Amino acid sequence: MPLAPAITDLEELKGHPALAHLLNWNSKAVQSAKFDRDELSITIDRFFVRDACAALRDYADCPFNYCSDVTCVDWYPSEPRFEVIYHLLSIQNKERVRLKVRLDGNSPVVESVTSVWPGANYFEREVFDLFGIRFTGHPYLRRILMPEDWEGHPLRKDYPVEGYR
Amino acid sequence: MILNMGPQHPSTHGVLRLLLEIDGETVLRIMPDIGYLHTGIEKTCEAKFYQQVVPLTDRIDYLCPMTNNLCYVLAVEKLLGLEIPPRAQWLRVLMNELTRINSHLVWLGTHAMDIGALTVFLYCFREREDILRLFEMASGQRMMTSYFRVGGVALEPPLGFFDKVKEFTVIFPGKVDEYENLLTNNPIWTMRTKGVARITAEDAIALGASGPTLRGSGVDFDLRRDMPYSSYDQFKFKVPVATEGDVFARYIVRVQELRESIAIVQQALEGMPEGAIKADAPKVVLPDREKMKTQMEALIYHFKIITEGFAVPAGEVYQAVESPRGEMGYYVVSDGTAKPYRVHMRAACLANLQLLPNMCEGRLIADVVAAIGSIDIVLGEIDR
Numbered sequence: 001m002p003l004a005p006a007i008t009d010l011e012e013l014k015g016h017p018a019l020a021h022l023l024n025w026n027s028k029a030v031q032s033a034k035f036d037r038d039e040l041s042i043t044i045d046r047f048f049v050r051d052a053c054a055a056l057r058d059y060a061d062c063p064f065n066y067c068s069d070v071t072c073v074d075w076y077p078s079e080p081r082f083e084v085i086y087h088l089l090s091i092q093n094k095e096r097v098r099l100k101v102r103l104d105g106n107s108p109v110v111e112s113v114t115s116v117w118p119g120a121n122y123f124e125r126e127v128f129d130l131f132g133i134r135f136t137g138h139p140y141l142r143r144i145l146m147p148e149d150w151e152g153h154p155l156r157k158d159y160p161v162e163g164y165r
Numbered sequence: 166m167i168l169n170m171g172p173q174h175p176s177t178h179g180v181l182r183l184l185l186e187i188d189g190e191t192v193l194r195i196m197p198d199i200g201y202l203h204t205g206i207e208k209t210c211e212a213k214f215y216q217q218v219v220p221l222t223d224r225i226d227y228l229c230p231m232t233n234n235l236c237y238v239l240a241v242e243k244l245l246g247l248e249i250p251p252r253a254q255w256l257r258v259l260m261n262e263l264t265r266i267n268s269h270l271v272w273l274g275t276h277a278m279d280i281g282a283l284t285v286f287l288y289c290f291r292e293r294e295d296i297l298r299l300f301e302m303a304s305g306q307r308m309m310t311s312y313f314r315v316g317g318v319a320l321e322p323p324l325g326f327f328d329k330v331k332e333f334t335v336i337f338p339g340k341v342d343e344y345e346n347l348l349t350n351n352p353i354w355t356m357r358t359k360g361v362a363r364i365t366a367e368d369a370i371a372l373g374a375s376g377p378t379l380r381g382s383g384v385d386f387d388l389r390r391d392m393p394y395s396s397y398d399q400f401k402f403k404v405p406v407a408t409e410g411d412v413f414a415r416y417i418v419r420v421q422e423l424r425e426s427i428a429i430v431q432q433a434l435e436g437m438p439e440g441a442i443k444a445d446a447p448k449v450v451l452p453d454r455e456k457m458k459t460q461m462e463a464l465i466y467h468f469k470i471i472t473e474g475f476a477v478p479a480g481e482v483y484q485a486v487e488s489p490r491g492e493m494g495y496y497v498v499s500d501g502t503a504k505p506y507r508v509h510m511r512a513a514c515l516a517n518l519q520l521l522p523n524m525c526e527g528r529l530i531a532d533v534v535a536a537i538g539s540i541d542i543v544l545g546e547i548d549r
Contacts, residue, residue, distance in 0.1 A: 003246040003478060036480055037243055052219055068485065069511040073498055087483050087494065091370065091384065094306070094391050119373025122515050130207075143412060145200040154208055162253055163210045 081105030179544030214474030376491025474503030
């Protein structure tokens with residue numbers, strides 16, 4: 001089956017509960033949206049991430065009450081360099097949505113969502129450890145997989161696969 | 166007093182280190198310390214062709230290699246827009262459920278051994294051996310199977326394979342009865358597990374628990390039924406749920422899952438469709454050996470795929486499957502080349518491990534052992 005082209009028009013995508021709710025809640029927070037391969041990604045302004053997550057969690061018609069995953073993609077050398085990705089799931093409605101935040105490479109900082117889902121704790125620590133993204137308001141932001149005294153962030157694209165020797 | 170439990174502790178199922186702050190026998194605070202098995206698989210994936218990543222996925226969670234294979238190949242197939250023939254999909258379901266039984270057997274054996282019931286371990290490993298032999302028949306490997314490929318499965322199962330699986334499905338329900346006879350009504354077992362390491366449904370959801378750990382707290386959610394993949398929607402099975410949220414509830418859920426899985430295997434055997442086991446996509450799927458000996462084109466495609474890989478259209482996909490431990494998710498980003506730009510594995514155990522402080526604080530050290538066993542962690546998956 002050939003791939004359907006991606007839809008990026010906000011008007012066309014308003015049927016999805018997550019996007020409709022976010023636009024209702026605060027249309028300034030939504031930068032763009034993309035529907036590709038049956039998955040919806042919404043890019044959020046970085047100042048609204050925590051509040052957008054809380055709004056989606058508390059949305060009565062389709063509560064995205066489960067944070068599946070937090071991760072990051074490094075688009076080095078282009079700017080904004082980092083994309084922090086949140087995969088949310090609504091257990092009742094069986095819907096998924098992907099939130100994205102773009103962060104610049106010089107000082108990648110974003111507000112932590114641990115106050116919305118305590119379960120994001122380890123995921124954010126992992127992103128901090130491997131990408132060097134700082135999450136403000138995180139209760140215990142320390143390296144989780146690499147040793148405490150490790151230098152550098154291994155999953156960044158400018159970090160060699162074999163490591164520094 | 167601060168006490169180190171692990172990293173070399175027999176009941177921490179690998180190399181998990183727990184920092185326990187204790188007062189006598191009571192645990193006041195518990196801090197998991199992980200990362201001892203970190204191998205940087207996600208980074209390694211970025212340097213490999215798409216098809217070369219499959220053997221790496223085996224090594225993440227060494228108790229359910231097929232589930233990891235499945236999740237990864239489904240993600241890449243979604244990126245490619247490939248359609249998989251029904252026989253391959255059903256073979257994948259069959260193998261996946263055998264993997265689930267295999268994984269649950271290791272869990273049950275080691276969990277019971279931690280709590281002091283040594284016999285169950287020997288019983289469980291007896292049946293696990295049968296499953297490993299079946300895997301060896303189909304894929305040539307007992308544990309690191311790498312049986313699924315982008316576009317289908319690697320090989321047609323050999324003659325006699327389905328008969329052996331059928332034999333296993335006939336004897337296995339009786340074996341589950343044996344395990345249950347040893348444990349379910351055993352007063353020592355119930356005392357060590359009932360009411361221990363409780364977690365409520367709200368806490369479990371907020372902390373990101375999934376799989377049997379979530380269903381043991383009364384949340385009726387199973388990706389196989391609720392967001393079906395690989396033709397799971399054509400199978401009939403029940404999703405066991407228990408409401409107590411303690412170690413015993415999680416035990417009951419998993420033991421019932423053993424019975425449901427064997428029922429799915431039976432359905433897969435009875436309804437196994439005929440036909441191809443690989444998708445019709447010569448630029449992605451390796452050609453048959455016979456064709457390579459007679460057709461020039463097949464030889465060229467084979468050479469191209471091996472030396473240059475296959476390009477995947479740019480995009481991103483998050484694919485989740487129900488692994489024996491919960492929601493296993495692969496997030497694959499493609500930039501249009503033959504190597505993945507980013508592969509991220511959402512490890513169910515990593516999220517489930519976060520429940521441990523919630524479960525154990527204020528309780529006895531011996532309960533920590535029962536709690537670790539009941540969330541069924543695999544450190545390879547946590548650390549990746």
